[in-house]
Amino acid sequence: MLSTIIYRSQLSESVSPERLQALVDHSSLRNAAIEVTGILLLDGQHFFQVLEGSMEAVLTVYQRISQDDRHFNLIELMRDYAPARRFGHAGMALFDLRDYPQHKVVDALLERVTLSDERIRHDRVVKFLRSFVEGRDKETFIAIEQADRWQLTAPRAFLSQPTWQPAPDQRCEFALQPIVDVASRRIVSCEALIRGPKGASPAEYFAQLHESERYQADLHSKSYAFQLAGHLDLREQTISVNLLPMSLVVIEDAVEYLIQQIRHQGLRPEQVVVEVTEDEVISRFDAFQSAVQQLKAAGISLALDDFGAGFAGLSLLADFQPDKVKIDRKLITDIHCSGPRQAIVRAIITCCQALEITVIAEGVEKIEEWLWLEGAGVRYFQGFLFARPALNTLPPISWPERRPL
Ligand SMILES: Cc1cc2nc3c(=O)[nH]c(=O)nc-3n(C[C@H](O)[C@H](O)[C@H](O)COP(=O)(O)O)c2cc1C
Incomplete structure (x- = not known):
């Protein structure tokens, strides 16, 4: 059964574009090998990732990611099942919000979604993505210090x-x-x-x-x-x-x-x-x-x-x-x-x-x-x-x- 986990997190320190690309390339290969697909959003300070695949595979990847000290304050936003993948093309792709002008960023992101238009309108994952891209999630986000x-x-x-x-x-x-x-x-x-x-x-x-x-x-x-x-x-x-x-x-x-x-x-x-x-x-x-x-x-x-x-x-x-x-x-x-x-x-x-x-x-x-x-x-x-x-x-x-x- 196809499952999805979404989380958000905060960058521990600034990561150079080269290191980030290396992380994404490596992750993409590892994910593809176990049929996990998804996307990683970055707004400069926060990550937002969608992971989709079998529950076992998604959980294995998520547990590894949770231990990574390049980010902290991981918050699992959603764990659910779905009939179809949203990002069926890639094991893991990076989407940096800063590469797009404000008014184009949502459309640019939606272009990557591999669902039908009808599904896109009602999909919870897409709603979460929009909320992150438009910065609405920050209204309720409570940033805590490292424990x-x-x-x-x-x-x-x-x-x-x-x-x-x-x-x-x-x-x-x-x-x-x-x-x-x-x-x-x-x-x-x-x-x-x-x-x-x-x-x-x-x-x-x-x-x-x-x-x-x-x-x-x-x-x-x-x-x-x-x-x-x-x-x-x-x-x-x-x-x-x-x-x-x-x-x-x-x-x-x-x-x-x-x-x-x-x-x-x-x-x-x-x-x-x-x-x-x-x-x-x-x-x-x-x-x-x-x-x-x-x-x-x-x-x-x-x-x-x-x-x-x-x-x-x-x-x-x-x-x-x-x-x-x-x-x-x-x-x-x-x-x-x-x-x-x-x-x-x-x-x-x-x-x-x-x-x-x-x-x-x-x-x-x-x-x-x-x-x-x-x-x-x-x-x-x-x-x-x-x-x-x-x-x-x-x-x-x-x-x-x-x-x-
Ligand atoms: C924001 C973020 C997202 C990550 N996403 C993935 C991922 O989707 N798949 C993955 O295998 N590793 C991902 N990683 C890296 C893992 O935390 C971990 O470092 C890596 O899986 C270890 O790989 P290795 O055992 O081959 O060294 C991510 C790390 C960060 C900081």
Whole structure:
């Protein structure tokens, strides 16, 4: 099956025309040998390449190209299947935009396309090519620094936090993972992540629960999370707890129970964020909405967790207008080199800015992911890059810092 990959990248340094021609000649021969065709566009600072052939061959070439240090910031814009090649004539040809007057460059490029006129009009690859040639893609492009200019500080403890000793008969425990504001090196919230006794995995904990006790156990476990938070020196930080949306619906007086437990541990409702995942279908919508209203009326904030990965999606923003949205890790992983993820996350950020909803990126593990997200306007982060969850205490934190020159 014929597949296509398109990417864009930035030149590491200026490459002489001779070296560039040698690269193109060599690539053209190598590509032709495995029936890969395509084109390489250059505007002086950026490359834009189309690779088409069998998925296996295209991926092999793309992986080699990704390792090449003559360019950086590679962003895969499209990976798709097609009935016909766009550049059936050449293994790889160079098209330097600077060789053409502005008003002729699109036509000159389209002359090279080996599709019928009808196909050209509707083809996504051709639309991507036009966008690059006309410079429209730059309106949304976020240029990030090279990651090797950054390093992480050694993990440092946040104040001197005591480790909380849970009671021996406690059915579950909590690990804490901070949500951080990197620009001001502050912890803004600590998420309490459920664990079994002695730190057993969440899967082990849930496995020993009977289906009928699921919601009750979910709600009641929060009292342990608040107890742990009450023993920490939280100051202006909030404590974030996860709750199944249906726990608020199925259990009578769930919200009163939460408020009572919060106060019992010496916390204020304003210090608590309830994170609801959108991965469970909310079957009694009105009852859920009324519970959310009660939470908010009491001063508790609401965050939509794993946003972008579940069932309900964007309409939840209209119905509940949460205070915070946590973008799911599936959208965050490798965002720096994925055009589709960048487009989706940019749209989420724009939407949340219009609604004054705070955006948190979760599952951040790489400096490059953080650099892109920061460039896109995200301020709050959670992930192994900064801190791993720690059982019954706050973990030490690493901060990104510029490497000394
Ligand atoms: C912008 C750019 C585009 C490239 N395109 C191709 C290509 O289409 N095919 C290819 O084999 N190599 C391409 N290369 C070169 C590869 O990165 C790599 O250097 C080369 O495939 C190694 O070939 P060798 O194993 O024969 O030395 C490209 C490099 C750059 C910087």
